[in-house]
Structure formats: C-alpha cells, structure tokens
Amino acid sequence: MKKRPLLKKLLLSLLIPCAVLLVLEAIALGKGVRLFANADSWKLFFRAVANVTLTTFALSINLDSGRFDFSLGAVSMLSATVAGTLAQQWGIGPWPTLAIAVAVAALLGLIHGGVYVLTRIPPIIVSLGMALFYEGCAFAFTGGKGVSLVTRTDIIGFSTIGNYILVTAVAVALIVLLFDFTRFGANYRALVSGQKIAVETGIHEVGNALGCYAVSGALMGVVGFISLANTGSQQMALNFGSIGIMFTAFLPMFIGGWIGRYINKRVGIMLGAVSMALISLAFARFDTASSVQSIVSALLLVLFLIYLNNEFAILSKFRGKKEAES
C-alpha cells in the first residue's frame, strides 16, 4: 500500500478547516467585518465547536454500526431538564449539575440500548419510539413549563471559553482512548467492519451496543448542559420537536470521514466540527437570516456529498486532463 508522508497527511487533514477559514475571511474582508472581532465571537466559536463535536460523536458512534438515532435531541433535552431541576432544588453548582446531566443521559442511552437489544426492533424504529417517549417524559416532568435557571449566575457563568475548551478536549481524549486504545474499541471496530464474523469469533455484541448507546447518551448530556448554561433555560418540545439538533452533525460527520483517511477519524470529526463552527460564526457575524443559513448549510452538505460520492469520477477526469496537457 502506498504510504503518505506524515507532513502530507497533516496538510491534507487541515485542508478543509483552513480552506473554510480562508474563504470566510475573504468574504468578511469584502463585507468589512472581522470574523473574530471580540471575546463574544471567540465564545460563540468555541461553544459551536463543543456542541457540534459532541453531537457528531454521539451520532457517528451508532451510525457507523448502522444504527440511526433520532433520540439524541430528546436525550439532551431530558437530561438537561432533570439536571436543571435538581440544580434548582438542591442548589448545587455547575460541575455537579454537569455530572448529573451526563449520568442521567448515559442512563437514558442505556435504557434506549436495552429496549433495542431486548426487542430486536430495527434501531431507527426504536429511536423514533424513544425520542417520543423521552420528549413526553421531559414535558410531564416539568408540566410543560421547562426549566429556568436565569437567576443561577454560577451555572450561567459556566459558559466560558476555557470551560468549552476543557469539556471538548476531555470528551475527545476519552472518546479516542475508548474507541482506539481499549478492548471495547477493538470489538466496536470489528463489529463495524464485519458484524457476523465478529460475533462468531466470540465478541459480545449486545454489551458493545449497550456501551455505545450509553457513551452516545453521555455526550448528549454534556451538549444539554452546555445549552442549559448558555441560555439559562430548557424549553420543552413534543412531536419530534427535538430532532433538529441531529441535523447539525451530518456535514461534520462526512467531513470527518474524509479527513479520517489521513489521521485519526475522531480527530477528523473534530476538525469537521471546527469547520462547521467557523461557518456558524460567519453566519452570526454577517447577520445572516436563519432561512438563508439553513439553505447555505444544506447546499454545502449536498455539494460535499456530491464530491464524496463521485470522487473517483471527478479525480479521474481531473487527472486525465492533466495527463493530456502534459
């Protein structure tokens, strides 16, 4: 197999985020705006990096195994609701509240996984049922009023650049450790690449699936808490109103997959999230209407997918032209 030198791999890995930054800076220059004008811009950027990175990990952990999960938003909402309510009642600080959100979300993920392995219903269907169930739980838990922590300055004070970097770094490190350097991760990769053979060689698929759902849930617990601390409240959603959060993860996931050819896939996902966060920051700095944001994001996703799914044909054409010219 042809091996690429390390420097080339690094340059290729950074190609997309750097290209995105350059294009956005050029547009910003044309508009007379600075992308990173003040502390708020940096905060918005790092919050987006944290949210998108964690959501993309949560989605891709199960999606790589063919398990689509519509319940990510509902897990985030319910765990933030429970943690926020307890923080209000017990008067606990931000870090214990974060720990509760993570624990509750991991438990919710485990329950979801439990229903899946016990019933053997296709995962996408189970996730629809669980999304509805968890949305209903959150609504019933608060009587539809949601949670408000606007008076809790300690929890709102969690929203700092330092905390966003810390949370993202710890999550990425733990995910890399778990999926690349443990037996659980090796089993996970074996099941992803060949389910039948992996099971026949004695890998415990049920345990691995339950673990994946728990980890995915825990990540959404962090996302839920970040949102709770940022806005000081948690709104309720019914009838699949919570699934929107998942759609932000598609583009970084595909970008991460492409970058993953050159470096660790998990780091690739983070770089994909950085690219997405830069785009989110640009939308905010350019005062882009939400409808235009949705259209641009969707077009970027489609264009990137068109490239990914026709890469061979596009590159062959490009190389053929080059060879003809030479």
Next chain:
Amino acid sequence: MGKQTIRERIPAFASILGLLVLIAAYYIVGAIRDANVAYGLKAVVNQSVVVALVATGAVFIYTLGSFDISLGAATGVSALLGAMAYNATGSLAVMFLVCVGVAVAIGFINSSLASVFNLPIFVTTVAMMSVLSAFMLILIGWNGAGDTIKVKARDVRPLDNIPFKVAILAAYIALCWFVFTLLPTGREAKFIGGNPVCARLSGINEKKLAVIASLISAVGIGLGAFLTIVYAPTLNKDTASSIGMDVIIAIVFGGMPVSGGPRSRILSAVVGAFSMGFLSQIMSMLNLGSGYGQMIKAAIFLLVVFIALGSQRGKLLTR
C-alpha cells in the same frame, strides 16, 4: 411449506388487530366518558386523512429501502404556494393544480439529485427538508401579511367535509394499489427493497424506479397539501411540519418493514395513519396531559412493532 400456526399468523395481522382494538377502545372510552363520539370520529378522519395520503405515496419510496424525511416540509411548501395561487386567482382548480404541481417538482428534484449524483437518499432529503423549511419562511415573508398565509375559510368550506376527503383518499389508494399490485413497477420496487444487488443484476433500473416512486409519492403530498388548506386555511411556518415523522410512524405502525422489500403493502400506511388518529383521540378523551399522552403513544407504538416483527428476530442485532 407447512401450515402456519396462529402464533405465526399473529404478526401479519398485528397492525390490523391493533387498529380494531383501538377503534373498540375509542368507543368504550367514549361511552365511559360520555364523550361526543361522532364529533371525535370526524376529528380522527380530519387528522388522519392527510397523513394517510402522504404515507400511502411514501410506501413506494420505503419499499425501495429508501427513506424520505422531507415529506412534511414538501407538503408545507406545496400548501403555501397553493394558498398563494388561490389568493392570486380565486380559483380552487388552480390551487389544486399548484399544490400537486409543486409537490411533483420537489419530488423530481429530490429523486434526480439522488439518482444523477449517486447521493444517499436519506441525507439528500435531510438537506431538502432544511431548504424547504427555510423556503416556507421566505414565502411567508414575501407574502407580507404577518406570520401567516390565509385563504378565506368560507371559500374552502364547501370542500371541508368527510365524504369529499374520504373520496380523495380512496381514489388515491386505488391508484397506488393498481400501480403497486398490478403493474411491474410495484414488483420491481419490492425486488429492489428485498435484494438490491440481485435486482440490479436482473436488469431492473433502480434510478428510474426511484424517480417514479418519488413522483407517485409527490401526488400524495400534493393532495395532502390541498386538504391541509381545506381543513386549516390559515397556514404558517409550522404547517404540516410533523407530517414527515408521522408518516414514518404510520407506515411502521401499519405493519410495513421500514427496510422495504417484499413485505411492503399499500394499506399499511392507511392502517397506521388511522391507528395514530384513534390513539390521539383516545388520549384526548382520557384527558391525559400532552407529556403522558405522548409517552403512552410511544410505548404502544413500540409494542405494536414488536408484535408485528414476530419471529423474524435473528441471532445478530438488527441494523
């Protein structure tokens, strides 16, 4: 092949049995609560008919093993443009044609994009959903009449009756049943859903079928959009927003495998849509709060799917 036992037969009829049980439960709860059952029945039909129309067409897409999450947004855009066309012309016929035409155009773009560029249809429809939802906001903004686009209720009132809606649903089901059961299109779609490699090797044109499926489904979306205006002539950005997910639930509730293939049935969508309608009405009669109602709905949904799966569970976890 040996005779099937009753236990083996139950899964095949689980969805229909589920609907019958729900109808019985509806009348029992109505009698206990002394509720206006006839009025409730009207509400069930009004709620279910749009989902049933969109879901019936979507059966073609799901049979292929594809998945479309943009159906709700497509219905919303078709309805908004239909309403705008009516306000411009005052003609119900134009409104009808615009609803169906816009839906067909969206379906064509969706399927062509996926077919020409080899895109995974699910992600294409995710992107399409974002674009269409944003387009709804833009349309409402263009219209310049606040947050809504309205058609005068008295203009559509003559059409807002159960026989008219049921007739449209019946005609569309008949059309879909004919195409799905009696024409090669249905058989080929089931073949692709069941075994895409084998179907391809047998010479079946997957891309052509994907376009046909999207166009048939689009007609259902257009009809659904038309009836949405008739039932609720004040449209906003949330119009039909939940239909995309309701359709998935209805199809699965109706006993069709979400992976498509030979077990796909046209009637699944109708059975599922009406089951959901009755379930919602029962929750409403029991005065269950929105949260508890949704929890029970989710539990019943999973239970029905679990029973419908029957003995198809393998050693490996389903993916």
